[in-house]
Amino acid sequence: MAEIVTYFSLTVANKPGEGAKLLTSLKDAGINMLAFWGYPVKGKKAQLDIAPTDPKAFTKAAKKLGLEVSAKQSSLYVAGADQPGTVAESLAKLAAAGISVRAAQALSTGDGKFAVLIQVADDDVKKAKKALK
Missing domain, CATH: 3.30.70.260 (ACT domain)
Structure with missing residues (x-):
């Protein structure tokens, strides 16, 4: 989420x-x-x-x-269990919703968790949040 x-x-x-x-x-x-x-x-x-x-x-x-x-400015913060492809799945959901990503910074904490900050156009923030449910 x-x-x-x-x-x-x-x-x-x-x-x-x-x-x-x-x-x-x-x-x-x-x-x-x-x-x-x-x-x-x-x-x-x-x-x-x-x-x-x-x-x-x-x-x-x-x-x-x-x-x-x-x-x-607004950004999206997604965190969860670190598994192969987790960030790719988030970006694919945004692409499927027609949302361009301006920047993304992802990190694994090393203890099985990850977080990514995703920057999109201000007009797309709410739509992006919905796409990432």
Whole structure:
């Protein structure tokens, strides 16, 4: 079963220590995250996408820290028993519903469980949740 989760994006310099500095600031502000992923973007920048467990607390902390974050965005969070093809099945369900996936980040926890965050167009989020039932 899929859950809709909120995430935010922000851009930092793509150099050693920038992610650690940002995450430490958020930790010190008491922010817990469901997920975090970062990747290089054009120029010498990196985009960080953060799915906080408490979006309101995150936006408040980000403002206090002077961070420029995107408007809230939605992603789908799917977790369960880790078996071969589990993520493929989720993506196939979305394809069958005519939904394009913008990005997906999957992880096995090593103890028989997995989780995947799936980004789709904002207009497709509710349709995607229904497709992943």
